[in-house]
Amino acid sequence: MADILTTPKSHAHVEHHDVDYLHDGSLLSWLTTVDHKKLGVMYLWSILFMFFLGGVFALLVRLELFAPGHTIMDAESYNKAFTLHGAIMVFLFIIPSIPAALGNFVLPIMLGAKDVAFPRLNLASFWIYVTGALIAVTAMVTGGVDTGWTFYTPYSTTTDGSVALMTFAAFVLGFSSILTGLNFIATVHKLRAPGMGWFKMPLFIWGIYSTALIQVLATPVLAITLLLLIMERAFGVGVFDPKLGGDPVLFQHFFWFYSHPAVYIMILPGMAIISEIVPAMSQKTFFGYKATAFSSVAIAIVSFVVWGHHMFTSGQSQLAGAIFSFLTFLVGIPSAIKVFNWITTMYKGSISLAAPMLYALMFLILFGIGGLTGIFLGAMSVDIHLHDTYFVVAHFHYVMMGSTVIAFLGGLHFWWPKMFGRMYNEGAARVAAILVFIGFNTTFLPQFLLGSRGMPRRYYNYLPEFQFLHQVSTVGSWILGLGFLIMAGYLFASLRKKMDAPANPWNARTLEWQIPSPPITHNFHEIPVVTSDVYDYYKPFEPSVKGHH
Amino acid sequence: MSADSHAVAPHGAEPAFRQHHFINAEQQFSTSKLGMWLLLATEILMFGGLFVGYGLMQGVYPEAWVAGHHHLDRPLGALNTVFLLVSSYTMVMAVHYASTSNKAKTLLNLFLTIGFAAGFLVVKYFEYSHKFHDGLLPGRYFTYHGGGPPQQAMFFGFYFCMTGLHGIHVVIGMGLIAWIMMRTARGEFSSEYYTPVDLVGLYWHLVDLIWIYLFPLLYLVS
Numbered sequence: 001m002a003d004i005l006t007t008p009k010s011h012a013h014v015e016h017h018d019v020d021y022l023h024d025g026s027l028l029s030w031l032t033t034v035d036h037k038k039l040g041v042m043y044l045w046s047i048l049f050m051f052f053l054g055g056v057f058a059l060l061v062r063l064e065l066f067a068p069g070h071t072i073m074d075a076e077s078y079n080k081a082f083t084l085h086g087a088i089m090v091f092l093f094i095i096p097s098i099p100a101a102l103g104n105f106v107l108p109i110m111l112g113a114k115d116v117a118f119p120r121l122n123l124a125s126f127w128i129y130v131t132g133a134l135i136a137v138t139a140m141v142t143g144g145v146d147t148g149w150t151f152y153t154p155y156s157t158t159t160d161g162s163v164a165l166m167t168f169a170a171f172v173l174g175f176s177s178i179l180t181g182l183n184f185i186a187t188v189h190k191l192r193a194p195g196m197g198w199f200k201m202p203l204f205i206w207g208i209y210s211t212a213l214i215q216v217l218a219t220p221v222l223a224i225t226l227l228l229l230i231m232e233r234a235f236g237v238g239v240f241d242p243k244l245g246g247d248p249v250l251f252q253h254f255f256w257f258y259s260h261p262a263v264y265i266m267i268l269p270g271m272a273i274i275s276e277i278v279p280a281m282s283q284k285t286f287f288g289y290k291a292t293a294f295s296s297v298a299i300a301i302v303s304f305v306v307w308g309h310h311m312f313t314s315g316q317s318q319l320a321g322a323i324f325s326f327l328t329f330l331v332g333i334p335s336a337i338k339v340f341n342w343i344t345t346m347y348k349g350s351i352s353l354a355a356p357m358l359y360a361l362m363f364l365i366l367f368g369i370g371g372l373t374g375i376f377l378g379a380m381s382v383d384i385h386l387h388d389t390y391f392v393v394a395h396f397h398y399v400m401m402g403s404t405v406i407a408f409l410g411g412l413h414f415w416w417p418k419m420f421g422r423m424y425n426e427g428a429a430r431v432a433a434i435l436v437f438i439g440f441n442t443t444f445l446p447q448f449l450l451g452s453r454g455m456p457r458r459y460y461n462y463l464p465e466f467q468f469l470h471q472v473s474t475v476g477s478w479i480l481g482l483g484f485l486i487m488a489g490y491l492f493a494s495l496r497k498k499m500d501a502p503a504n505p506w507n508a509r510t511l512e513w514q515i516p517s518p519p520i521t522h523n524f525h526e527i528p529v530v531t532s533d534v535y536d537y538y539k540p541f542e543p544s545v546k547g548h549h
Numbered sequence: 550m551s552a553d554s555h556a557v558a559p560h561g562a563e564p565a566f567r568q569h570h571f572i573n574a575e576q577q578f579s580t581s582k583l584g585m586w587l588l589l590a591t592e593i594l595m596f597g598g599l600f601v602g603y604g605l606m607q608g609v610y611p612e613a614w615v616a617g618h619h620h621l622d623r624p625l626g627a628l629n630t631v632f633l634l635v636s637s638y639t640m641v642m643a644v645h646y647a648s649t650s651n652k653a654k655t656l657l658n659l660f661l662t663i664g665f666a667a668g669f670l671v672v673k674y675f676e677y678s679h680k681f682h683d684g685l686l687p688g689r690y691f692t693y694h695g696g697g698p699p700q701q702a703m704f705f706g707f708y709f710c711m712t713g714l715h716g717i718h719v720v721i722g723m724g725l726i727a728w729i730m731m732r733t734a735r736g737e738f739s740s741e742y743y744t745p746v747d748l749v750g751l752y753w754h755l756v757d758l759i760w761i762y763l764f765p766l767l768y769l770v771s
Contacts, residue, residue, distance in 0.1 A: 114570035117584060118580075186584045190579060190580040191571075216591055227710070227714075228602065228710070235706060237688040238702065244703065245610065245699070246703070
C-alpha cells in the first residue's frame with residue numbers, strides 16, 4: 001500500500017540507457033530493487049527452489065507407495081509428506097509461478113510500459129512471499145502438517161502439529177498474491193502504451209488479467225477462512241466443529257469458494273502462455289483472438305460459481321449438487337474455445353518444433369485429458385463413485401502439472417533467452433521435454449485406472465492387486481525426475497555462457513521481442529506507439545519500438 | 550516512505566512527484582486511485598466472509614445470538630458509531646482542504662480524525678475489559694456464569710474476531726493519518742498533488758463503513 005500512497009523519487013535522472021538490467025546495480029541492490037524484471041527473476045529462482053522441494057516430497061510419496069505397507073516411512077510421516085507436497089506445490093509454487101515470475105517480467109514490456117503500476121508494492125509483494133515461505137518452512141520443521149493441503153475441519157482443528165502456523169503461512173502468501181494481482185490489474189488498465197487498445201493486447205495479458213481478477217476477488221475469502229481456522233484452534237470457537245454446534249461443511253464452502261477459483265488462478269496463466277507460443281511458433285495470425293480473450297474472462301467469472309462440485313459427497317443438498325454440476329459443465333465451453341483456436345491457429349502454419357512448441361503441443365494433449373476427466377468428475381453420479389479416489393488425483397495432476405507446469409516450462413524456454421540473454425542447448429531441451437512427457441504419463445495414466453478400480457487417494461496402504469499400477473506410477477516419477485535433472489543441467493550451463501541470444505530468436509511479434517535480450521533497465525528508450533494488431537503474421541513485420549535498431 | 554520529493558516543481562519543469570514509469574501526473578493519479586479501490590474491494594470481500602459466517606450461524610442459533618448481544622453495551626456502541634461518522638466528515642474536510650492547498654485546515658481536520666479514532670479505541674477498550682472481566686470470551690475461554698445458551702461462546706468468537714479485525718484497521722488508519730499529517734506539515738501536498746491524502750481518506754471511509762455494518766449486526770440483533 002505504501003506504494004500507492006507515497007511519492008518515490010524520480011529515477012529519471014539516473015540514466016543507464018545502454019546497460020542491460022542484469023548488469024545494472026550491484027548484487028545487493030537486487031534485494032531492494034523495484035525493477036519488475038529483477039523481481040520476476042527473483043521470483044523465478046524462489047519458485048524453482050520450491051518446485052524442487054515439493055518435487056522431493058512427491059518422489060518420497062511415490063517411493064513409499066512402491067509396495068503396500070511400510071516401504072521407506074511410517075504412516076504419519078507419509079501423511080506429512082503428501083501434505084507438504086500439496087501445500088508447497090499449490091501455495092508456494094504454482095500460484096505464484098506464472099504470474100509472479102514470468103508475468104512480472106513480461107507483462108509490463110508487452111504493454112509497452114516501463115514498469116508495473118506500483119513498483120514498490122511489487123517489491124513488498126515479493127518479500128511478503130519470502131516471509132510466507134519462511135513461515136511455511138518453520139511449520140514443516142516444527143511438527144509438520146498432516147491434514148492435506150485443504151486443511152479440512154474438524155481434523156485440522158484437532159490434530160497435532162503446526163497446522164496453525166502452516167495456515168498462517170498460507171494467509172501471508174495470500175497477501176502476496178492479492179498485491180500482485182492488484183498491481184497487474186492497475187497496470188493493464190492504466191499503463192498500456194499509446195495505441196494499444198484492449199483488443200491489441202497480447203493474449204498472455206488477457207489471461208494474466210483474468211487471473212489477477214480472481215486473485216483479488218477470491219483470495220480475501222481464503223484469508224478470512226484461514227483466520228477463522230486459526231481462531232478455531234486457538235480459542236475453540238466452534239464455528240466449524242460439530243461437537244460445539246458448528247458446521248464442518250461450512251469450512252468446505254468457505255475453503256472452496258477461494259480454492260476453486262484458485263484452480264483457475266493456476267490454469268489461466270498456463271493457457272495464456274500457450275496463446276503466445278502457438279502463434280509465434282506457427283508464424284500465423286491468431287485464429288479467434290476475441291473469442292480467446294473473452295474465454296479467459298468467462299473462465300474467471302464461472303470459476304466463482306462452481307465451488308460446490310468439490311462437495312457432492314459432503315452432505316450438500318441434491319438440488320445444490322445438480323446446480324453446481326450444471327455450472328461446472330459450463331467451464332468446458334470457454335476451455336474448448338481456447339483449444340480449438342490454438343489448433344486452428346496452427347493449421348497450415350509454418351510450425352517450428354523448438355522446445356517451447358513441444359511443450360505447447362504436450363499441453364494440448366495433456367490438457368485435453370485433464371479437462372475432459374474434469375467433466376466426468378463434474379457429473380454427480382460419476383463423481384459419487386470416483387470421489388476421493390486416484391482418479392481425482394490423476395485428473396488434477398493432468399490439469400495442474402500436465403497443463404500448468406508444462407505451460408510454465410514452455411514459457412520458461414520461450415522467454416529464457418529474453419530474461420538471461422542466453423540460448424540453452426536446444427537438443428538437450430528437446431530430450432528433457434520428451435522425458436518429462438513420457439515420465440508424466442507413466443506416472444499419472446495408471447492413476448486413472450487405480451482410481452476407477454477403487455484405490456482411495458491419500459491412503460498409506462493398499463491391496464496387493466493395486467501394486468503393479470502403483471509401481472508403474474513410481475517408475476514414471478523417476479523418469480520425470482530425470483527429465484527435470486537434465487533440464488536443470490542445460491539451463492544452468494547456459495547461464496555460464498557469454499550472452500548470445502538475439503533480440504528475437506522466435507521471430508515473434510509482441511513488444512518484448514522488439515527490445516534487446518536482456519532488456520535495458522527502463523525497457524524502452526521511448527514509449528512505443530502501437531499501430532498494428534498483435535499477431536499480424538499475414539503482413540511484413542513493422543516494429544512499434546523505435547530506437548533499438 | 551521517506552520524504553524524498555518536493556511538493557511543487559519549478560514552474561514549467563516536470564513535477565517531482567511524478568514517478569518515471571508514468572507518462573503524466575493524471576495517469577499516475579488515476580492509477581493510484583484504481584489501486585486503492587481494488588484494495589478496498591479485497592477488504593470488503595474479507596469482511597464479507599465473516600459476515601456470511603456470522604449470518605449463517607445466527608440462523609442456526611438465533612436464541613444464542615439474542616442472549617449474547619444483550620451483553621453488549623448499546624449506548625457505547627452508538628457513541629462509537631457517532632465517533633466514526635464524525636471522523637469520516639473531518640476526513641472529507643481534510644481532503645477538501647488539501648485539494649485547495651490549505652495546509653493549516655488540512656492539519657486540523659486530520660488531527661480531529663485521529664482524535665475521534667482514538668476516542669473509538671478508548672471506548673472499545675472499556676467495552677473489551679468489561680467483557681474480559683465477565684468472562685464473555687470466545688470458545689473455550691467463555692466462563693460467564695450468568696447462564697444462557699452455550700453457543701454464546703460462538704457469538705463472542707465472532708464478536709471478538711469482527712471487532713478485533715476492524716480495530717486493527719482503525720489502528721492502521723491512525724498510523725496512515727499520522728503519516729499524512731507529517732507530510733502535510735512538511736508542505737508536500739498542494740492542489741497539484743494530494744493523492745496520498747485522498748487515498749487515505751478512501752481507506753478511512755471504508756473503516757467507517759464496515760463499522761456501520763458491524764454495529765447493527767452485533768449490537769442490534771433483536
